[in-house]
Amino acid sequence: MANAWSNWSGFVTASPKVIATPADAGELAELVHSAPGPLRVAGAGHSFTPLVQSDGTIVSMEKIAGLVSHDAENSGARVRAGTRLGDLMRILQNIGQGLPNMGDIDRQAIGGALGTATHGSGPTLGAYHTQLEAVQFVDGQGKLREFSRASGQDMIHATGVALGAFGILTEVAMNNVATYRLRRRKWVLPIADMLQNFETMMAAHRSAEFYYIPFSGYAQFIASDFSDAAPTPRPTEDDEEGLATLRKLRTVLRWLPSLRRALIRGAVKKVPSEDYVQDWLNVYASDRRTKFNEMEYHLPYEEGPKVLAEIIALTERHFPEVYFPIEVRSVAPDEFWLSPFYKRLTCSIAIHHDAASDPLPFMRAAEPIFRKYGGRPHWGKMHSLKAADFKKLYPRWDDAMAVRREIDPENRFVSLYMAGLFGIQQ
Numbered sequence: 001m002a003n004a005w006s007n008w009s010g011f012v013t014a015s016p017k018v019i020a021t022p023a024d025a026g027e028l029a030e031l032v033h034s035a036p037g038p039l040r041v042a043g044a045g046h047s048f049t050p051l052v053q054s055d056g057t058i059v060s061m062e063k064i065a066g067l068v069s070h071d072a073e074n075s076g077a078r079v080r081a082g083t084r085l086g087d088l089m090r091i092l093q094n095i096g097q098g099l100p101n102m103g104d105i106d107r108q109a110i111g112g113a114l115g116t117a118t119h120g121s122g123p124t125l126g127a128y129h130t131q132l133e134a135v136q137f138v139d140g141q142g143k144l145r146e147f148s149r150a151s152g153q154d155m156i157h158a159t160g161v162a163l164g165a166f167g168i169l170t171e172v173a174m175n176n177v178a179t180y181r182l183r184r185r186k187w188v189l190p191i192a193d194m195l196q197n198f199e200t201m202m203a204a205h206r207s208a209e210f211y212y213i214p215f216s217g218y219a220q221f222i223a224s225d226f227s228d229a230a231p232t233p234r235p236t237e238d239d240e241e242g243l244a245t246l247r248k249l250r251t252v253l254r255w256l257p258s259l260r261r262a263l264i265r266g267a268v269k270k271v272p273s274e275d276y277v278q279d280w281l282n283v284y285a286s287d288r289r290t291k292f293n294e295m296e297y298h299l300p301y302e303e304g305p306k307v308l309a310e311i312i313a314l315t316e317r318h319f320p321e322v323y324f325p326i327e328v329r330s331v332a333p334d335e336f337w338l339s340p341f342y343k344r345l346t347c348s349i350a351i352h353h354d355a356a357s358d359p360l361p362f363m364r365a366a367e368p369i370f371r372k373y374g375g376r377p378h379w380g381k382m383h384s385l386k387a388a389d390f391k392k393l394y395p396r397w398d399d400a401m402a403v404r405r406e407i408d409p410e411n412r413f414v415s416l417y418m419a420g421l422f423g424i425q426q
């Protein structure tokens with residue numbers, strides 16, 4: 001019987017001949033030599049694109065996890081690539097270190113988060129890959145190799161965002177920061193005010209982001225700043241409860257859109273503000289139980305408000321089934337060749353669609369808006385782009401492809417989906 005694999009949302013499935021769970025780099029090398037191809041590595045399967053899909057071998061990294069070593073003086077740590085972010089947070093806190101920033105959840109493996117340029121929010125804060133000091137990986141010929149900033153920054157920049165196609169990461173050395181505490185505040189404001197003051201509000205905090213609640217006219221703004229104050233309790237999370245209410249109003253008031261708007265508006269206006277202080281590891285991540293599919297585009301920062309206004313208009317005019325909030329973040333520019341933040345301060349806009357129904361009509365309608373403004377898609381979230389599009393969006397695309405060919409000359413890591421992304425004839 002074939003093995004069954006699916007991603008978090010259930011949208012991507014695979015029936016590989018083999019699902020392998022190697023325990024170390026030696027077993028990984030053996031797989032690269034002899035397992036049926038293509039070999040695709042899985043982190044936690046939280047990507048919405050078919051990056052992990054393979055009818056050959058899916059490699060699970062769950063046994064290759066944990067701390068290898070650390071450097072207390074420089075807040076550096078070397079960890080195995082299968083380590084989940086939730087475990088990594090606790091490992092780092094125990095050695096007096098912290099991740100400078102995080103995204104919405106802590107379920108991903110560090111190898112997976114690096115693989116798609118996973119990010120949080122903050123105009124001076126880079127995505128996870130910007131913390132890379134060194135990478136150790138098994139290449140397409142089964143050889144264990146290492147690149148570090150010390151031996152040549154270019155190779156780190158070429159392979160830091162690697163989509164599981166530049167070798168299988170076994171260990172990564174990361175530059176962290178000393179452990180710290182944050183004050184987090186959340187409040188609701190009219191979206192018109194948010195759009196008008198976008199740049200000032202996003203830049204006024206170490207980390208800021210907001211969610212637009214569709215059909216409400218209101219956004220929830222979330223700001224985090226360093227604090228030395230004593231910790232206060234983090235309020236019980238009510239995101240799931242809020243989603244359930246939005247879904248119910250969507251379904252019950254399908255034929256009464258004005259009443260739906262009025263009720264959502266009333267409910268959102270009453271959402272209480274939040275203000276608490278906690279250690280970094282208790283602040284960033286939330287629990288996401290309601291399954292969705294997602295598209296996120298990374299845009300030139302200054303285009304953010306214009307794009308968001310168009311996405312809101314599209315959603316509210318044509319997609320009444322949508323009830324998930326639209327998420328807006330900022331990300332610092334970096335130098336990684338396949339990073340969507342390459343040399344560009346970014347405004348990221350993410351749209352979500354209930355996993356129980358087909359997300360494609362909504363995503364297909366939104367994508368041309370994102371693309372019109374020069375958006376680069378999140379590698380792990382839905383998009384329809386192929387090699388010819390990426391070549392236009394990524395100035396170092398050809399250089400990155402040359403490095404990929406050197407690391408994997410026999411295309412062991414190239415599935416049908418990856419061949420489309422990279423423009424490889426199979």
Ligand SMILES: Cc1cc2nc3c(=O)[nH]c(=O)nc-3n(C[C@H](O)[C@H](O)[C@H](O)COP(=O)(O)OP(=O)(O)OC[C@H]3O[C@@H](n4cnc5c(N)ncnc54)[C@H](O)[C@@H]3O)c2cc1C
Pocket residue numbers: 008040041042043044045046047048051052061081082102103104105107108109110111112113114115116117118119120162163164165167168169170288378380381
């Ligand atoms: C509920 C939810 C919330 C999310 N929140 C955010 C967010 O806040 N910010 C954001 O940017 N993204 C977010 N994402 C997207 C997610 O972070 C990315 O898709 C991420 O890549 C998933 O990590 P993973 O460990 O599940 O990797 P997978 O999806 O399993 O794999 C991702 C890529 O990494 C490669 N890979 C994995 N491990 C290795 C390895 N050891 N060596 C080489 N390649 C490897 C895979 O081959 C694949 O190409 C979210 C997704 C979900 C489902």
